[in-house]
Amino acid sequence: MDMPLLRPSQAGIKKNDDIYIELAPGGQGLRIELTSTVEPLYGRRIRELIAQTLRGLGLENAAVYAEDYGAMDFAIRARVETAVERAGGEA
Amino acid sequence: MLRSLLFIPGNAPGMLLKSDFLQADQIIFDLEDSVSQAEKDAARTLVKSFLREMPLKKARASVRINDISTPHWKKDLEAVAPVLDGVIVLPKSERPEDILAVEEHMRGLCEGPIPKIAALIETAAGVERSFEIANCSKNLCALLLGGEDLSLNLGCRRTKESGEISYARYRLLNSAASAQIPAYDTPFTDTDDGEGLQRDCRCARAIGFSGKLAIHPSQVFAINREFSPTPEEIDYAREVLEAIRVSEAQGRGVASLRGKMIDAPIVKRAQRLLSGLDG
Numbered sequence: 001m002d003m004p005l006l007r008p009s010q011a012g013i014k015k016n017d018d019i020y021i022e023l024a025p026g027g028q029g030l031r032i033e034l035t036s037t038v039e040p041l042y043g044r045r046i047r048e049l050i051a052q053t054l055r056g057l058g059l060e061n062a063a064v065y066a067e068d069y070g071a072m073d074f075a076i077r078a079r080v081e082t083a084v085e086r087a088g089g090e091a
Numbered sequence: 092m093l094r095s096l097l098f099i100p101g102n103a104p105g106m107l108l109k110s111d112f113l114q115a116d117q118i119i120f121d122l123e124d125s126v127s128q129a130e131k132d133a134a135r136t137l138v139k140s141f142l143r144e145m146p147l148k149k150a151r152a153s154v155r156i157n158d159i160s161t162p163h164w165k166k167d168l169e170a171v172a173p174v175l176d177g178v179i180v181l182p183k184s185e186r187p188e189d190i191l192a193v194e195e196h197m198r199g200l201c202e203g204p205i206p207k208i209a210a211l212i213e214t215a216a217g218v219e220r221s222f223e224i225a226n227c228s229k230n231l232c233a234l235l236l237g238g239e240d241l242s243l244n245l246g247c248r249r250t251k252e253s254g255e256i257s258y259a260r261y262r263l264l265n266s267a268a269s270a271q272i273p274a275y276d277t278p279f280t281d282t283d284d285g286e287g288l289q290r291d292c293r294c295a296r297a298i299g300f301s302g303k304l305a306i307h308p309s310q311v312f313a314i315n316r317e318f319s320p321t322p323e324e325i326d327y328a329r330e331v332l333e334a335i336r337v338s339e340a341q342g343r344g345v346a347s348l349r350g351k352m353i354d355a356p357i358v359k360r361a362q363r364l365l366s367g368l369d370g
Contacts, residue, residue, distance in 0.1 A: 011133055017105035075104040078140035082133045 003058035006088030012071075012079035019071035021050075021083045024063040030054055036068035049073060053080040092367045093117055093151070094302035094318035095311045096235070096275055100125035101154075102134035107141045110150065113308045114315065117151040122167050123158070123182050131163050135170040143174040152177035153209065159189050165196055172197045175206045178232060183240070184210035185217040187227035194230055205230065209275075213237030214244045218259045221266035234267045235304060236260060238277030251279075251287050253294070264299045273301035282307040292317035320364050328361035 005025035012020040032047050046068055053076070054062060071079070097115035099106050101122045110118045120141075126134040138154060146152070154175060156167035160183070172179065181193055190208055197205040208231050210217075210224050217224070218241065225234055238256045242249040249255065256277065267274035276295035279288045288310055292303055296318055303314045320328070334353055338346035346353040 013102075015105070017103075017108060071104060072108065072145075074140040074144040075137065077144075078137040079133070081140070082136045085132060085136070 003084075005059070005062055005084070009083045009086035009088075011082035011086060012075075014067060014069065016069050017071055017075065018069050019046075019076050019079050020067040020069075021079045022065040023083045023087050024065075025061075025087070027061055027063050029060065030062055030064065032064045032066065034066045034068060036066075037070055038068065046071075046076060049076050050080055053077050054084065057081065057084050059084065092319070093273070093275075095305050095314040096153070096302060097150075097305040097308065097311055098125065098155070098278075100134075101138045102126050102130050104137060104141075107137070108145075109308075111147045112149070113311055115150050115305065115308075115311045116302070116315070117153055117178075118147060119180055119304075120152070120154045120171075122163070122171075123155050131157070132166075135163075135167050139170040139174055142171060142176075146176065153180050154178075155180040155182055155211070156193075158183040159192055164193070168193065168196050169200055172200045172206055173202075178207045178209050180209045180211055180235065182211045182237070183214055183217065184212055184224055185214055186220055187223045190224060190227050190231055194228055207232035209233040209235055211235040211237050212259070212263060213240035215241070218262050221263050222269060225266040225270035225272060231270070231272065233272050234263050234274045236263050236274070236277040237304075239280065241277075249280075251281065251284070251291070253277075253291065260295070260298065260300075268299070274299070276300040276303040278304040278306045279310065280306060282309060285313060288313050289317060320368070324364060325368070328364045331357055331361040332365070 005023060008024045010022050012018050014020045030051050032050055034043060034047055036043055036046060050064055050066060093116045095115045096117040096119055097113060098119045098121050099110045101120045120138045122134050154171045156179060157163035190210060193208055210231060212218055212221055212234055221234060236259060239249060241259055242255055247255045263274050279291045281287055292314055295303055302318045305311055305314055330348055331353055334346040334348045335358055
């Protein structure tokens, strides 16, 4: 099941311990562009978590731009969920 | 023993992470005043995610949802009630029906027991109906006083001396006592005035409040100290119970301590004080 996104959306704040997420509809598969203060250590893990959360919400196709400021898993999941909800998907 | 209840903004991941290390007895994750209208959805999702993945280990957890005149309160409950091992704080509680509506909505959301509810009383109508609110449900676990909104509602200036909310304080205490639940005092909002906070705590404790709301971590230590029994009070309580024990062992009906008769209310007060040390 692929849940379509109806419009671009944002969630999160560009501050320590948070992650800023932009979601846009379209494309083939999940395309995730990430900048992170902890990219060398956790970049792969953050990308996986974003993708896992999106797929868990039924999204297979979307463009994601993420700016991470050291967010923990709970915050990453929550911001992705909020972005999906704001994009008109079901969270 | 529950003395300090600290508000933490619900949309700040860093604050959520620190919350369990601030020495507060209870954390109130806030979805109401500290969250802008545009971020209500984000805050409730963030608090839900935090409670689910990182449950508090030291402090008790609670969540202040939005009041029932808003379009947010049901969504708040739907997000947090199923994952909350703690208390829902309902702001601007004005009628027993408000509490019952929250209770009813949670029953449809939770598989097991629903979270307890604390009524935050901060309007004149709420103060006047506090007796009915306090006694409306066995899930109602505390009354909290919100002096800022109350003084706004009363149309009076809020002062550090708090004379303008004296009636509300006594009324709430009486209502809470009638239901045998604790009452917690309004926050002291000048976070730079440590002496003022201490005076305010002493005043509140002297008339029967069990603790106090805090709006900044720097207030927690003073609140915990002021709402804890002093070593002298603990010693006296132990002496009372020992005097009673000796008196009963000797077959005497009454006991005396330091030249005063020890009667039932004194014994109960001593028992209550010492039992509070365990919790």
